[in-house]
Amino acid sequence: MRRVFESRKGELLYFVLVLGLVCLVSAGLLSFVYAKTQPLVEAQKAKAANSAMYYVLPGAESFERSKEGDFYIGKDKQGRIVGYTFETNEKGYSSEIVLMVGVDKDGKITGIKVLSQNETPGLGTRIVEVKADSTIWDKIKGKEGENAPRMPWFLEQFLGKDRMSLVEVKTISGATISSSAVVRAVKKGLEKLEKELLQEK
């Protein structure tokens, strides 16, 4: 065995063998771990999207996937339709911005949440910036401001708007691309929802 590997050809063969073995073991391990973890990861994602649905459509007790379209129907305790939620996305400045939007029966926005974004820190990320009401010194001293998690001030503008009045939303200077991408995403989603609702009827 040893002698084979000492010749020049054998040496090359040995390199190929080692590298091949390393890659084979790695690929095997990875596919095993991936198969094991993937169902769990999917479940986590679904759970996160689910809690976002309750957040963007207050008053809804249960959600039902629409038969044809890509949205969810929110119902209250008595089973009456409260509104709809949908996911929408648009390319921002440096990432895909994914949103969850809730609208009531009249098409007015009841809530909006950014599910994922990876925009420039300090500029694009201002679309999810929450206005602060207490400083770090207050925090250290134990003086708490309002504790309730509040909405980012940019997204607050969307509340109560429908497809037509969406133009009133002011984009953020210094974050024009990111903030107008959010507006476009919402508009796109609302138009799609309207079309799908018509089809369903």
Add this chain to the structure above:
Amino acid sequence: MKSLVAEFYKGIFKENPILVLALGLCPTLAVSTSLQNALGMGLSATFVLICSNILISMFKRFIPSRVRIPSYIVIIATFVTIVELVMEAYLPSLYKQLGIFVPLIVVNCIILGRAEAFASKNGVFASFLDGLGMGIGFTFTLSIIGLIREVLGAGKIWGYPVSLDFVPVLVFALPPGALLVLGLMLAIKQAGDKR
């Protein structure tokens, strides 16, 4: 025994990965926008660094030196991806905080640099100490840069504003600010060494 302690110590100051070896500058510049990000990146990288050092020093005998670099890359990338998948599946809240840094660690040259310069020539325990020291040095330096940039660039510490009516100097939150702060830190370290 004394030399083992030195292996641990050297990463923190004498051979600080950022300030002296100038390794891992890409994540240093990219992720040091806030203290929270810096600490997250530092701790994740430290964990991966320790584990990859241990793995490499264990396998070093079987890997011929002429194919060592591709082998190390595959081993490290595999290990990092497994950590990412397991974290995403079982520790979703931790993944939410650190998840974005994990893929960045694969391209962090400190990991490959230490595998090549240290773990491939030393024993398992010494490699562990080397990884730990280097990781702490990296985390510490990154956190200082993160803190400076967060205070100046966003007016915040750990996500909380320093003062309600401070207008931040945005350039510090952007790549030029990262280069400025890093450059000044390098200069201070050099001045300190010269003395």
